[in-house]
Amino acid sequence: MKIIHTGDVHLGSAMRNLPPEKARLRKEEIIDGFRRLCAYAKAQGVAAVLIAGDLFDENTPTTSLKKEVFSMIAEAKxxxxxxxxxxxxxxxxYSEALPENLYLFSQNHGWKSYDLPENVTITGLDSKYLDEGKYKELSLKKDRFNIVVLHGDISQGERKNTETISLRRLQNNHIDYLALGHIHIPTLTAERLDSRGTYRYCGCLEGRGFDECGKKGFFLLNVADGKLESETFLSxxxxxxxxxxxxxxxxxxxxxxxxxxFSAVQNVKRENVVRLILVGQHTAGLKKDLPLLSHRLCENFFFAKxxxxxxxxxxxxxxxxxxSERGEFVREVGRYEMNEEIRSEIIDVGLKALAGEEIDL
Ligand SMILES: [Mn+2]
Structure with a gap:
């Protein structure tokens, strides 16, 4: 049985870190990403798609967005x-009718399990209901292949706040695969939960900010005869x-x-989004002209910062x-007590001014 583990799709995200016209385009691309995933699930005969939280970016997605997403899901039957x-x-x-093939959890504020064919059971709890008492209520059958879906930060020890999932409290509960969401970096090699199960974060489907660099996608699991036969990350x-x-x-x-x-970005594909961080120590008076450099890079990539x-x-x-005046200026600034970084900046600007150059502060 093929199962997809995804989450943190953040549909409807405003993408405010991009210029308005690119933000609009990117917002649609994120929606397209989920549409492609749905189409993939249908085409590849995937039985179950696990969405480990944050499918939408906010609690009040527009009616049109909900309609669009529900129709993608319905079409993936x-x-x-x-x-x-x-x-x-x-x-x-949601006031609208949900697609028949969309299953939710926690309508009664507790755990909910769904039994699938081939001995697979999917159990989950909406993140806001995960309090200390809920761990005791988790009751899974030993002879099933148990997948548990949760959203939050894992902690090895005790639970720290409402968004923390205590791994220790989940151990030895017959969990085979703990499908997590919330951290946007995929756990490429699943971690061990206990002697029986493993856990991982799926990461987001599309990177949105520079804290979400690198390959993004979902995990395709194959469960056969009560065993996790394969687990593949699909970029x-x-x-x-x-x-x-x-x-x-x-x-x-x-x-x-x-x-x-440009030589640093020569292997970066044009469709990508690049952030270039200039580092090092350069000579005084170097013209960096960041607006010009940024403009030229933007011509070569979807966006560059x-x-x-x-x-x-x-x-x-x-x-x-x-x-010369230059020497006198440097020596003069050297007499004052100040932070060395600020001193260097002052000298740099001063030397540029003495040379009659443009200064952008
Ligand atoms: Mn989250």
Whole structure:
């Protein structure tokens, strides 16, 4: 039996970190991602799709979005969808009829189990109902292949807050596979829960911010004869978010900076989203022109962002006997007590001003 483990899809996310027209496009791409997953489930004969919370980005998705998502799910029949709510969609409400193949949990605020063919049982609890007392109420049959779906932060010890899942309290409860959502990085190699079961986070389906870099997708499990026969991560996202640190210490001109930046991203595919972080210590007066560099990178990728963590390096010895205004300025700034990083910045700006260059502060 094929089973998909997904979650943290965040449908309807506003994508405010992108310029408005790209944000609109990206918002639709995230919805398309879920549509592709539904189509995949149908085409590949997937029996169950586990959604481990945060299917929607907020509790009040628009009626049109709900309608669209429910119709994707309905069209994926005979695949069945098992949806536990997370912390973003915990008050998710629906007045419209749900598709027949969408199964929810916790209507009675407790655990709910669904028995599937081939001895598989899927059990879940909406994240807002997971309190200390609920662990005791979890009762799974030893002879079933038990999948438990939850959304929250795992903790090895005691439960710290309402969003914490205590692994210790879930151990030795006949769980075979704990399908988790909430952390947006996929656990590529499942972790051991106890002598019987394993657990993992599925990660999000599409990266949205630079805290969600790298490959995104879902897990395809194959359960046969009461055993997890295979578990494969399928990279499924339309775009990848990539962060690259580039050292500009050796750069003397803007062209050097641009060349160094482009060489750092040469293997990044055009459809991706790039964040370039400039690092290193460069000579005083280096023109970095971040707006220009950002514009040029944006022409080559879906979107590019530049962060500048590079610092100016001041060779004080070189200015020691410099009788020009420049030397005098550097020595003067050197007399005051201040943070070295700020001193370097002041000298950099001052030297640029003395050279009659444009300064962007
Ligand atoms: Mn979450």
């Amino acid at each position: 005979p695949a069945c969808f098992f949806y536990v709510s997370g912390n973003h969609d915990d008050e998710f409400s 499924f996202s339309k775009r990848e978010l990539i962060e690259i640190r580039v050292d500009i210490s050796a750069c003397n001109t803007y062209y050097d900076v641009e060349r160094t930046a 530049i962060s500048d963590e590079s610092r100016v390096f001041i060779d004080y010895a070189a200015f020691l006997n410099d009788l």
